[in-house]
Amino acid sequence: MSELIYLDNAATAFPKPPVVIDAMAEFYRDYGVNPGRAGYDLAVEAGLMLDGARSLLDRFFNNPARDRDRVCFALNASAGLNMIIQGxxxxxxxxxxxxxxxxxxxxxxxxxEQAGIITHDLVPFDGDGYVDPDDIARAIKPNTRLVVVNHGSNVIGTVQDAAAIGRICREKGVLFALDTAQTAGMIPIDMAAWNVDLLAFTGHKSLMGPTGTGGMVVGPDVPIRPTRWGGTGVKSAVRTHLHYFPYIGEVGTANTIGIAGLKRGVEWILERGLDTIRRHEMALAERLIAGLRDIPKVTLYCAGAGERHLPVVSANVEGWESTQTGELLDVEYDIATRIGLHCAPMAHVGIGTTPKGTVRFSVGPFNTEAHIEAAIVAMRDIASLR
Ligand SMILES: Cc1ncc(COP(=O)(O)O)c(C=O)c1O
Structure with missing residues (x-):
C-alpha cells in the first residue's frame, strides 16, 4: 500500500511536529504533576509551564488586557464557544x-433559543463566500448582546474581515466574539486592533498542539460568568465557583500534558514564521485549485488562494456524491479528505450543496507538491469514470 496522503488538516493537523510530541513526553516523564495545587518543586515547575503557555497565547492573540490569566484552557474551540455564548x-x-x-x-x-433564553439571526454570505460587515450592522438590534463570527470557513476557506466587524461592534456597544478554530496559527490575529472581546481557539489544528486543547481568551472589561462550577485548587472554602480569571473559564485539573504540547506547537510556528508556513500552504492550495479547475466535471466552491483565503478547498465531481468521491480517494488513492457537511450545515445551504455536501481538501505544513499532484490526478481519474 502506498503512503497516506493526508489532506484533512482542517479537521486536525497531522502529523504534528516531532518537537510537540517530545515536549509532551518530557512533561509527563519529568514533571507531570498537578500544577498550582501545592508548593513542592515539581508542582511549581508544572505551574510555570502552564503560566508560560498562557503568556504565550496572550501575546500570540494580542489581547489588549495583557493578562495571561484571561487565557482559559478547555478541551477545544467548541468548549470555548459554549463558555463565551452561555457566559x-x-x-x-x-x-x-x-x-x-x-x-x-x-x-x-x-x-x-429553544429554551426561550435568546433569539438569534444568521447573516448570509455573498457568492464569493464573504459576509458584508454592513449586513452585520443591519442585523444588530437594540437587544443584541453578542456578534459571533467564524473567522475562517472550514468549508470554503474564506476569511472574514474581522477588523471591520469589530469596528461596527465597538461603535454599537455589542460584544464581538471571534471563532479562530481555522485561522489561529495560520493568520496573525490581533484582538486589540480588531476590537475582539472574546476569542475561541483550538489547539489541535494550525496551532499544532494535540487534541484536547483549546479554550477562550477574554478581553478587558468583558462581563462574563462561569458556566461550569467545581474545583479550582485554590480557595476551597469558598462555597461558589471563583468569579475571577482563569477560574471563570476553568474547572478541575487542566490537560497539562496537552498544554505542554500546545505550547511547543505555538513556539514551533513562531520559530518557522507564520508567513513562511502560510506561503507554503497557499502555494499548494493555489496549485490544487488550478489543477481542479482544469477538470471540466469538477465544481469548486468559493475557492481561492489570495490573502483572504485559507488552504481549504471544497469540490464536487459531476455524477458522484461527495461521500463516493471521498471513499474513492481514500480506498483507491490513499488520499484522506473530509466529506459531507463538515459540521457547518448553513454554509452548505449558502453554496447550494445541501444535503450531500462536498469533498474538502485542506493543506497543512507537511504537505508537498507531490501530494497535490496526486490529488489532482486522482480527481481527474474519478471524473473520467462517469
Ligand atoms: C470553524 C470551526 N469552529 C469550531 C470548530 C470546533 O473545533 P473543536 O473541534 O476544536 O471544538 C471547528 C472544527 O472543525 C471549526 O472548523
Whole structure:
C-alpha cells in the first residue's frame, strides 16, 4: 500500500511536529504533576509551564488586557464557544452570527433559543463566500448582546474581515466574539486592533498542539460568568465557583500534558514564521485549485488562494456524491479528505450543496507538491469514470 496522503488538516493537523510530541513526553516523564495545587518543586515547575503557555497565547492573540490569566484552557474551540455564548448572554438577549458558523456556534444558539433564553439571526454570505460587515450592522438590534463570527470557513476557506466587524461592534456597544478554530496559527490575529472581546481557539489544528486543547481568551472589561462550577485548587472554602480569571473559564485539573504540547506547537510556528508556513500552504492550495479547475466535471466552491483565503478547498465531481468521491480517494488513492457537511450545515445551504455536501481538501505544513499532484490526478481519474 502506498503512503497516506493526508489532506484533512482542517479537521486536525497531522502529523504534528516531532518537537510537540517530545515536549509532551518530557512533561509527563519529568514533571507531570498537578500544577498550582501545592508548593513542592515539581508542582511549581508544572505551574510555570502552564503560566508560560498562557503568556504565550496572550501575546500570540494580542489581547489588549495583557493578562495571561484571561487565557482559559478547555478541551477545544467548541468548549470555548459554549463558555463565551452561555457566559455573556442573558435572558431576552439577541445574538448575530453568520451562515458560515460551525455547529459549535449554531447548536448553542439553537439550544438557547429553544429554551426561550435568546433569539438569534444568521447573516448570509455573498457568492464569493464573504459576509458584508454592513449586513452585520443591519442585523444588530437594540437587544443584541453578542456578534459571533467564524473567522475562517472550514468549508470554503474564506476569511472574514474581522477588523471591520469589530469596528461596527465597538461603535454599537455589542460584544464581538471571534471563532479562530481555522485561522489561529495560520493568520496573525490581533484582538486589540480588531476590537475582539472574546476569542475561541483550538489547539489541535494550525496551532499544532494535540487534541484536547483549546479554550477562550477574554478581553478587558468583558462581563462574563462561569458556566461550569467545581474545583479550582485554590480557595476551597469558598462555597461558589471563583468569579475571577482563569477560574471563570476553568474547572478541575487542566490537560497539562496537552498544554505542554500546545505550547511547543505555538513556539514551533513562531520559530518557522507564520508567513513562511502560510506561503507554503497557499502555494499548494493555489496549485490544487488550478489543477481542479482544469477538470471540466469538477465544481469548486468559493475557492481561492489570495490573502483572504485559507488552504481549504471544497469540490464536487459531476455524477458522484461527495461521500463516493471521498471513499474513492481514500480506498483507491490513499488520499484522506473530509466529506459531507463538515459540521457547518448553513454554509452548505449558502453554496447550494445541501444535503450531500462536498469533498474538502485542506493543506497543512507537511504537505508537498507531490501530494497535490496526486490529488489532482486522482480527481481527474474519478471524473473520467462517469
Ligand atoms: C470553524 C470551526 N469552529 C469550531 C470548530 C470546533 O473545533 P473543536 O473541534 O476544536 O471544538 C471547528 C472544527 O472543525 C471549526 O472548523
Amino acid at each position: 455573556v448572554c442573558n435572558p431576552g438577549d439577541h445574538v448575530v452570527a453568520t451562515m458560515l458558523e460551525h455547529n459549535s456556534v449554531l447548536r448553542p444558539l439553537y439550544e438557547m
